[in-house]
Amino acid sequence: MKEYIKHHEWNIVEEGFDPADNRVSESLFSLGNGRMGGRGNFEExxxxxxxxxxxxxxxxxxxxxxxxxxxxxYPEYFAKVLNAANWLGIHVEVDGEELDLATAKVENFKRDLNMKEGYLQRTFEATLPSGKKVAVVSTRLLSIVDDEGGAIRYEVKAVNFSGNIKFSPFVDGDIENEDSNYDEKFWVEVAKENEAGQAILVSETLKTQFQVATGMKWNLTLNGAVQSTAIETENKEKFVGNSTTVAVSEGDVATIFKYICNISSENHDKGDLIAVAKDYLARVEAKGFDTMMEEQAAAWAKKWEFSDILIEGDVKAQQGIRFNIFNMNQTYTGEDARLNIGPKGFTGEKYGGVTYWDTEAYCVPFYLMTAEPEVVRNLLIYRYNHLERAIENAQKLGFTDGAALYPMVTMNGEECHNEWEITFEEIHRNGAIAFAIYNYIRHTGDDKYLADYGFEVLLGITRFWKQRVNWSVGYNKYVMLGVTGPNEFDNNVDNNWYTSYIAMWCMEYTTKAVEILKEKYSERYAELVAKTNFNEAEEVAKWAEIRDNMYLGYDEERNIFIQADGFFNKEQILVKDMDQSQLPIVHHWSWDRILRSNFIKQADVLQGIYLFEERFSVEEIKANYDFYEPRTVHESSLSPCIHSILAGKIGDQARAYEFYLRTSRLDLDDYNADTRDGLHITSMAGTWMAVVEGFAGKRVFDDGVLRLAPFIPAEWGAYTFNITHQGAMLAVRVSEGKVEITNTSDVAINVFVHDKEVAVPANGNVAI
Amino acid sequence: MKEYIKHHEWNIVEEGFDPADNRVSESLFSLGNGRMGGRGNFEExxxxxxxxxxxxxxxxxxxxxxxxxxxxxYPEYFAKVLNAANWLGIHVEVDGEELDLATAKVENFKRDLNMKEGYLQRTFEATLPSGKKVAVVSTRLLSIVDDEGGAIRYEVKAVNFSGNIKFSPFVDGDIENEDSNYDEKFWVEVAKENEAGQAILVSETLKTQFQVATGMKWNLTLNGAVQSTAIETENKEKFVGNSTTVAVSEGDVATIFKYICNISSENHDKGDLIAVAKDYLARVEAKGFDTMMEEQAAAWAKKWEFSDILIEGDVKAQQGIRFNIFNMNQTYTGEDARLNIGPKGFTGEKYGGVTYWDTEAYCVPFYLMTAEPEVVRNLLIYRYNHLERAIENAQKLGFTDGAALYPMVTMNGEECHNEWEITFEEIHRNGAIAFAIYNYIRHTGDDKYLADYGFEVLLGITRFWKQRVNWSVGYNKYVMLGVTGPNEFDNNVDNNWYTSYIAMWCMEYTTKAVEILKEKYSERYAELVAKTNFNEAEEVAKWAEIRDNMYLGYDEERNIFIQADGFFNKEQILVKDMDQSQLPIVHHWSWDRILRSNFIKQADVLQGIYLFEERFSVEEIKANYDFYEPRTVHESSLSPCIHSILAGKIGDQARAYEFYLRTSRLDLDDYNADTRDGLHITSMAGTWMAVVEGFAGKRVFDDGVLRLAPFIPAEWGAYTFNITHQGAMLAVRVSEGKVEITNTSDVAINVFVHDKEVAVPANGNVAI
Incomplete structure (x- = not known):
């Protein structure tokens, strides 16, 4: 754990430069705009x-x-988000001496990420070995307005000398992934143009043949006046650079304005990339850096209006939650159904940057409540577009007749992962994908989505479950053998309660979807029946028979659901009673020892109770929580938020707050000593959920009604969150004994607060 | 399946050259002498x-x-038997044209492995592109008399030309393993000497720093007369070669005699290797090729006397069984306790050439009955010498107090394997290692072995089992969770019957060993107690308590032992009822599908019944056989032999013979299309067991008495096997209705034949 980030309500601030923390800071100071992103690397x-x-x-x-x-x-390939051309670079020489913070004496170093307005600023003074000292201010944004690029303002002051400063802005495409399996480079150069003040490099990926034109356009000012110094161009393989030298006197400030873009063949014809890049660069340069900054601030203000959480009386918590919200919004904007949310977003390579069930289980709830419905709709359509490959994937595993198994890890719909116990057995992901459709509809009311896209996905998934169970002569029930549940600390188990339960729910919900389609979208339903060879009578009846005869482990004595067969054969030890030096067990124990222990990595039975909470009594929830939580080691960043929410539900407010703390500053304080690899983007959504669902008790059940049951952690004065529900936009402020709801939209809404119905008028407010 | 090998009682014969079969033939025509070996590659x-x-x-x-x-x-390294210097090479040029069977026209090609006398002969005629034709006879042996080397006689006849033949005998150490993980070469050159007629290359392995001096000494004859042609030497990195040219007339035969050696630093000081190599080469050259051949034949005759099986009336079966016996004897001679038996012996790289539980489960019974007791004793001492590392290995997995877990795969005692479901969970190997000690003692009567070595191993293993079980609050029994049984088509199962049973047996036998030691070797026992910190009272009592309260799955309805928890949740399908095009399932099904099927890879419950047969009634054996065998796909080469033996036991002679056939020509007919990778050495022992234990019903139980219950397959006229038991050497001939036993030793012995006690006098015979 590190605690070097200064506490501030809106900014992430690092003061002083410690090279040992640099990778951590590079992760924390990442910028992204949904289309691109990158780590907080240096320009020089x-x-x-x-x-x-x-x-x-x-x-x-x-x-x-x-x-x-x-x-x-096993899949033959693992899709990786690629480390792409470096567009940041501006090398600096002072009278022939290179500016390099590894060799200079550095003072007053500060990185400051302004989350409110969406930019990163870095300031420092560097004394070169010769004794010459410069003061640098670099300001950088990735635009969410002109979202194919961004800009840098890089100011250098000659503190104690007069002489020449040489600036070399460049684009370098000679890049590799640290996680390359065969130490190969994945990019080749396709074309480049390099002229004074503007250079464009077009790179292409091997195999997939994506092309990206990375361009720069720049100018130089001295004390604010534009300079026309001589410019040299430098061309190397996969590299375009310019350089220019300006004479400075002591106290002068020389500034480079570097505008950049990444124009991708995903969005433009390959033949047009250079032209589009030039247009973009000309447009933003004409706009100018200050205007870009103003527009960026305005656009971020709009995002914050939707998604901010204001915490009064706890700066540390305030900073933590905003950092999470900021990064969710940097990573995914919901405008492009081909994109998704990698576990590290644009902040690192780990996990390949591809799609996991995290998206549906954690990110979808966040965006459902903080963004326009289209954002989540695009996440759902992403899976719809992969349906054919999910069917092919299931076929590889022996399934037939349109059964679909979505991959554990994917970029383009094909499975990427290759641990059999996860790839082939962690099949509950299929359930999360179905649940996300339901979740979207209950929050938005948009059941036409079933007709347009949803039903086909539900049908493929439900057909998979139907084939995946088998009749057990031992139990005289349908069973689900050989799975890995959300608790990845148990593998190849039979009758994992969570997996079986969500499978049954899929059968139920797909049956309900059939009814909705027949009732409201009958024409489209007829098309879908033909398209999917759906034998309604037979298939629906079979699902009902399976649901009626499905085995779900239940322990009468303890009044709990049994996580999986054999759980009570394990030696029962509570986490608190074990040798604490052995935590985290994933670092200390061999895999077999973990597997035969009763320790749980992350919510499993409790994950199911979280999803289907209205189906269980508070007593049932409490019994399961009280049994499983003490056996849970929370060695997944996705675990504490679910526990926080359930602790809130059963009235254990202190533990709800304790679990919240474990997630909210996970990266800022580098809890797990792995922030250097990148940020835990998908688990950040869980932090937001812990506040809104855990503390404020927000729920939406089958009836689509918004429910709240707020409490406030003792440590806080008040908190306010913004939430959108079925067209209404609400700001909910919770303070001791008081809930205030402000509706900033034209849509009136009734909200249940602690089971009491409250009418919130359009553009009005109520206090309870 | 291929059937190109000609049927012959004593020889393995390939006629005609098909490059597509070359890798298969290279495996089949491998030579070995326990100290070294190699594939049937060409000299030219x-x-x-x-x-x-x-x-x-x-x-x-x-x-x-x-x-x-x-x-x-996971272990950081995988020990691999290394592909070592090529000592075969004799390149041949005819008037500047290279002899290469890939470019020449090849006629009358024949490879002939003489198993009776232990040499390989290859003959062919090759017409070079120029039209010049040579007839070649190459004869090769690896000596089991002078076992640090061997010799080649390479005869070239000028069939249709007069001209010059250039011979270039060499040693090439620039070798790589095909299975190298990082495409590295593992050998470096340390020294070399190269003079006319003799060259020695000393190579050293990276990391392990073994040194091997590979030497050659050669001479040339023309029509039988020694030649003194001019010799050139060629030195390259990791290469020493000579070359000489001889003028031939049409019809002349030029012959190279090449003597070779591999002198290893395992057996000599590194500083002496070259000198030892020179001594060896001088000695065998003086002896001469013909004498080496004669001595080889005599030494092999001795081996056959111990281990041959004679089958009358079935040449195909005869050839099959002898090929298996021959290869067992080529691979391991039992003279060096540092050596063991890799699954491929000296015939290929696959599986790294290292030690598996195959040794104890399959090879030990073979050598116990066909070789001097020292042979198996050395195999046991091999494990004794690795005890300390087995204790370290268990410590890595969290075990304490001297608990030992032997590795799944090893060379030097350290674990090499890295699939968690096998490495960490296929722990029944520990049981096989303990059982081998018991097996050795009941066959030899040498219970002093317990005092010398055996007890320490038994104690470490038993301590492991004691810690590996846990008390189940669900079953109110001790359970063994998270194991992989012999059936590797089920992973991470609870209460695998075989594993639990052999664990209990280990506790029982170690307790018995304590009694033996106390009674017969009390002084040594006191030493051992001190050395191992053995708390007899407490530890023995705990083992008894565990044995008394251990959970073993039993199905009352079917009267069978349950392979593992959950077996009856699996869909019950018989192999005969499944789509046969899906076999072998390991090639057609994804791993999850295999795991949740009821299909069994190899004997599992039946393996346990095989080991402890006297503890079960024939009815129990039959019930379990009838249940499990129809669910077994036999996708391990180690499976059919156990089934053959049990089929014999329950009187199903036809199936006993059918299973025997599946093993006896596994490699000769390339049943599994994998002989190209090398021979299935360890499963060859199983073939021998199928005859002696399956057909002849040979058993030795606790009382150490030799029992036979022979029948004869309908397809055979008679069969005779040789067996050694407690000092007696017997030849047992079984024909229809008759059993003849000839004792060729000075030790009289009583044998039970079909439960009737028969006295077999020393150097006498009886017929029953």
């Missing part, structure tokens, strides 16, 4: 330890799988 | 497809593990 040369990382959304490479022991069915 | 250049392979026993390389997803506890 840095010869110290650094993870250079720039990423363009949707541009991936299928790296050949490397595995010790091949299992039949 | 061959530019076609080939797996060059030469191996020196005990010389390994710890190749850094390559794995997709690392699990805590």
């Amino acid at each position: 040369k840095y010869s110290g330890d650094s993870l250079l990382g720039n990423y363009v959304a949707g541009v991936y490479y299928p790296d050949k799988t490397r595995v010790g022991w091949w299992k039949n069915g | 250049k061959y530019s076609g497809d080939s797996l060059l392979g030469n191996y020196v026993a005990g010389v390994y390389y710890p190749d850094k593990t390559r794995v997709g997803w690392w699990k805590n506890g």
Whole structure:
């Protein structure tokens, strides 16, 4: 754990430069705009330890799988979001001496991420070995207005000398992924143009042949006056650069304005990339850096209006929650159904930057409540577009007749992962994808989505479940064998309660979807029946028979659902009673020992109770929580938020707050000593859920009604969150004994607060 | 399946050259002498497809593990038997044209492995592109008399030309393993000497720093007369070669005699290797090729006397069984306790050439009955010498107090394997290692072995089992969770009957060992108690308590032992009722599908019944056999032999014979299309067991008495096997209705034949 980030309500601030923390800070100071993003690397040369990382959304490479022991069915490739051309670079020489913070004496170093307005500023003074000192202010944004690029203002003051400063802005496409399986580089150069003041490099990925034109346009001012110094161009393989030298006197400030873009063949014809890049660069340069900054601030204000949480009386918590919200919004904007949310977003390479069930289980709830419905709709359509490949994936595993198994990890719909116990057995992901459709509809009321896209996905998933169960002569029930539940600390188990339960729910909900389609979208339903060869009578009847005869483990004595067969054969030890030096067990214990222990990685039975809470009594929830939580080691960043929400539900407010704390500053304080690899983007959504669902008790059940049951942690004065529900936009302020709801939309809404119905008028407010 | 090998009682014969079969033939025509071995590669250049392979026993390389997803506890290295210097090479040029069977026209090609006398002969005629034709006879042996080397006689006849033949005999150490994880070469050159007629290359392995001096000494004759042609030497990195040219007239025969050796630092000081090599080469050259051949034949005759099985009336079966016996004896001679038996012996790289539980489960019974007791004793001592590392290995997995877990795969005692479901969970190997000690003692009567070595191993293993079980609040029994049984088609199961049973047996036998030690070796026992911190009272009592309260799955309805928890949740399908095109399932099904099927890879419950047969009634055996066998796909080469033996036991002679057939020509007819990778050495022992234990019903139980219950397959006229038991050497001939036993030793013995006690006098015989 590190605690060097200064506490501030809206800003993330690092003061002083410690090279040992640099990779952590590079992650924390990442910028993104949904289309691209990158780590907080330096513009000037840095010869110290650094993870250079720039990423363009949707541009991936299928790296050949490397595995010790091949299992039949493994995918041949692992799709990786690629480290793309470095567009930041502005090398600086002072009278021939290179500015490099690894060799200079650095003072007054500060990185400051302004989350309110969406930019990163870095200031420092550097004394070069010669004794010459410069003061630098770099200001950088990735535009969410002109979202194919961004800009840098890089100011250098000659503090104690007169002389020449040489600036070399460049684009470098000679990049590799640290996680390359075969130490290969994935990009080749396709074209480049390089002239004084503007250079464009077009790179293409091997195999997938994505092309990206990375361009720069720049100018130089001295004390605010535009300069026309001589410019040299430098061309190397996969590299375009300019350089110019300006004479400065002591106290002068020389400034480079560098406008950049990443124009992708995902959005433009390959033949047009250079032209589009030039247009973009001309447009934003004409607009100017200050205007870009103003527009960026305004656009971010709009995002905050939707999604901010204001915490009064706790700056540390305030900073933590905003950092999470800011990064969710930097990563995904919901405008492009081909994109999704990687576990590290644009902040690192780990996990390949691809799509996991995290999206549906954690990110969808966040965007449902903080963004226009289209955002989540696009996340759902992403899976709809992969349906055919999910069917092919299931076929590889022996399933037939349109059964679909969505991949554990994917970029383009194809499975990427290759641990059999996860790839083939962690099939509950299929349930999360179905649940997200239901979740979208109950929040938005948009049941036409079933007709347009949803039903086909539900049908493929439900057909999978139907084939995946089998009749047990031992139990005289349908059983689900050989699965890995959300608790990845148990593998190849039978009758994992969560998986079986969500499978049954899928059968139920798909049956309900059939009814909705027949009733409201009958014409489209007829088309879908034909398209999917759906035998309604037979298939629906079979699902009902399976649901009626499905085995779900239940322990009468303890009044709890049994996580999986054999759980009570395990030695029962509570986490608090074990040798604490053995935590986290994933670092201390061999895999077999973890598997045969009763320790749970993350919510499993409790994850199911969270999803279907209205189906269980508070006593049932409490019994399961009281049994499973003490056996849970929370070694997944996705675990504490669910526990926080359930603790809130059963009235254990202190523990709800305790779990919240474990997530909200996970990256800012580098809890798990892994922030250097990138931020835990998908678990950030869970932090937001812990406040809104855990503390404020927000729920939406089958009836689509918004319910709240707020309490306030003792440590806070008040908190206000923004939430959108079925067209209404509400700001909910919770303080001790008081709930105030302000409706900033034209849509009136009735909200249940602690089971009492409250009418919130359009553009009005109520206090309870 | 291929059937190109000609049927012959004593020889393996291939006629005609098909490059597509070359790798298969290279495996089949492998030679070995326990100290070294290699594949049936060609002496002359061959530019076609080939797996060059030469191996020196005990010389390994710890190749850094390559794995997709690392699990805590995985070993960092995988020990591999190294492909070593190629000593075969004799390149041949005819008037400047290279002899290469990939480019020449080949006629009358024949490979002939003489198993009776232990040599390989290859004959062919080759017409070079120029039209010049040579007839070649190459005869090769690896000496089991002078077992640090061997010799080649390479005869070339000028069939239709007069001209010059250039011979270039060489040693090439620039070798790589095909299975190298990082495409590295593992050998470096240390020294070389190269003079006319003799050259020695000393190579050293990276990391392990084994050194091997590979030497050659050669001479040339023309029509039988020694020649003194001019000799050139060629030195390259890791290469020493000579060459000489002889003028021939049409019809002349030029012959190279090449004597070779591999002198290993395992057996000599590194500083002496070259001198030892020179001594060896001088000695065998003085002896001469013909004498080496004669001595080889005599030594092999001795081996056959111990281990031959004579089958009358079935040449195909005869050839099959002898090929298996021959290869067992080529692979391991039992003289060196540092050596063991890799699954492929000296015939290929696959499985790294290292030690598996195959040794104890399959090879030990073979050598116990066909070789001097020292042979198996050395195999046991091999494990004794690894005890400390087995204790360290268990410590890595969280065990304490001297608990030992032997590795799944090893060379030097350290674990090499890295699939968690096998490495960490296929722990029944520990039981096989304990059982081998018991098996040795009941066959030899040498219970002093317990005092010398055995007890320490038994104690470490038993301590492991004691810690590996846990008390189940669900079952109110001790349980064994998270194991993989012999059936590797089920992973991470609870209460695998075989594993739990052998664990209990280990506790029982170690307790018995304590009694024996106290009674017969009390002084040594006191030493052992001190050495192992053995708390007899407490530990023995605990083992008894566990044995009394251990959970063993039993199905009352079917009267069978349950392979593992959950077996009856699986859909019950018989192999005969499944789509046969899906076999072998390991090639057609994804791993999850295999795991949740009821299909069994190899004997599991039945393996336990095989080991402890006297503890079960014939009815119990039959019930379990009838239940499990129809669910077994026999996708391990180790499976059919156990089924053959049990089928014999329950009187199903036809199936006993059918299973025997599946093993006896596994490699000769390339049943599994994988002989190209090397021979299935360890499963060859099972074939022998199928005859002696399956057909002849040979058993030795606790009382150490030799029992027979022979029948004869309908297809055979008679069969005779040789067996050694407690000092007696018996030849047992079984024909229809008759059993003849000839005792060729000075030890009289009583044998039970079909439960009737028969006295077999020393150097006498009886007929029953």
